[in-house]
Amino acid sequence: MxxxxxxxxxxVYLGSETPSHCPFCGAHREFLNPSQEYPADINDVEITGSERADLEAAIELERSNTRFYLGMAQHKAEPVLSSAYKRLSKIEAEHCELFCKLAGVDEPDDLSTPMEVADDWCGNIAESLExxxxxxxxYATFAERATSERLREVFAAIRDVETDHIEFDGVASAYAGCE
Ligand SMILES: [Fe+2]
Ligand SMILES: [Fe+2]
Incomplete structure (x- = not known):
């Protein structure tokens, strides 16, 4: 181990091999390192006013997506997709937690409250894609305009995770038999 x-x-991930993606936030393998290489002060960043505004927008986006996916996961008649979107919900909640840490604010208190969503997998997957x-x-825009190196790194890494989720929605759509 x-x-x-x-x-x-x-x-921290426990396992015999380094996974292709972080199981918690979805970051790619290049960000998964031996534990002792993690700088203790990595999130102690000075942020500008506009970076704070971007972080606040990111927190709101992740909060909404976390709750939307929890709502999708409530529809357990399709257990595989329910479980997959529960996983996405946890990943978006991890993003929310990270952005809150960087902004120095408390996490929203309704992250575990599912949003009311229709029992329509194809419609919901289409909304997920959007x-x-x-x-x-x-996040591509935020990464480009961030002046803090850490924020640039985080926004770019999370942009790639969300791009993976676009690909995942295609997989889910095929699984659900959507047009
Ligand atoms: Fe991670
Ligand atoms: Fe996502």
């Missing part, structure tokens, strides 16, 4: 620490979310495209584009 090894301890591998994610440079993006800071969570949410993920929006997230990926927004």
């Amino acid at each position: 090894k301890m591998v620490r994610c440079r993006i979310c800071g969570e 949410r993920e495209k929006r997230a990926s584009a927004l």
